[in-house]
Amino acid sequence: MKVRVKAWELALGYLPPRKEQQRSALDRKRREYRVLTREFADVFTLSTEETLPASATASQQQQYACLRQIRVDIPRTFSELSIFTSERIQKMMERILYIWAARNPTPGYVQGINDILTPFVVILLQAKAGLPIKDVNVDDETLFSDGELMEVESDAYWLLSRVLSDIKDYYTPGQPGIQRLILRLKDIVKRVDEKLASHLEDEM
Known part of the structure; x- marks a missing residue:
């Protein structure tokens, strides 16, 4: 399982090919992602159940529309796999997709990007737990601490970013x-x- 993760990380250029540089590169990218989650933390407290006030700026309207679409799509994503019904995983995916969209306003978030993310979430969780995905219980905090899930989230974000950087213009007008x-x-x-x-x- 860990070999599969390493293969993706190397193939997509997330990790440098030289083994002695990989640990520091991984730590640096994970720190960078934690900074991004703090930068956008206020967005994730927004309720998309209510309409925005008329005084909302264009930027706020865009944030709201993006977050709302992501929250509609996530529960539909591979719902037959129990891990994708977990609130911890749904929140993780929400952060990954929103942060990517905010940093890539063209094309921004579009339906289907959530499906590109899922294989990375699966292989990273399997590798972290050392179990087949059907046996992974992400709500078991003895299996996954918040810190370990944040590592999975960070790595999934960067792997998704690498894939989308090559196909971004498939989604632009x-x-x-x-x-x-x-x-x-x-x-x-x-x-x-x-x-x-x-x-x-x-x-x-």
Whole structure:
């Protein structure tokens, strides 16, 4: 389980390849994430059950809309797995997704980013507990202290950030990343089978 986590951390460039640099890099990123959670702490006390007052600024309205959408999506995320029904995990995911969105206003949070986050939460919890995910009880504080869960949260945030940095333009208006992929695919099909490429073009 720990090997899988290390593979993700190295493949995504979260950890440096040189082993002697990894511990200090991990500690630095975890400290950096704790600073971010303190910076945005007030946002997470907002109630999204009530409407904002008319005097709310544009920035407050944006914060509210983002947080509200995240809170709608999280309970729907892999609800068949008990860990994702845990309040501790839902709050963790809320912080990760909101902080990422606040630091990346274009595209900000969009539905589907929560699903990209879940594999990282799963593998990190499994590695920390040394158990298969079906046997992990995140509400057991003897298994996971708040500090250990914060390490999982921090690592999940940075892994998500690394993935999204490569596909961010799939989510921006006009989806330029997807458009580039389509053009590349068209070019490949044309080179391999010009007749098929022509047929597909006619059908569009």
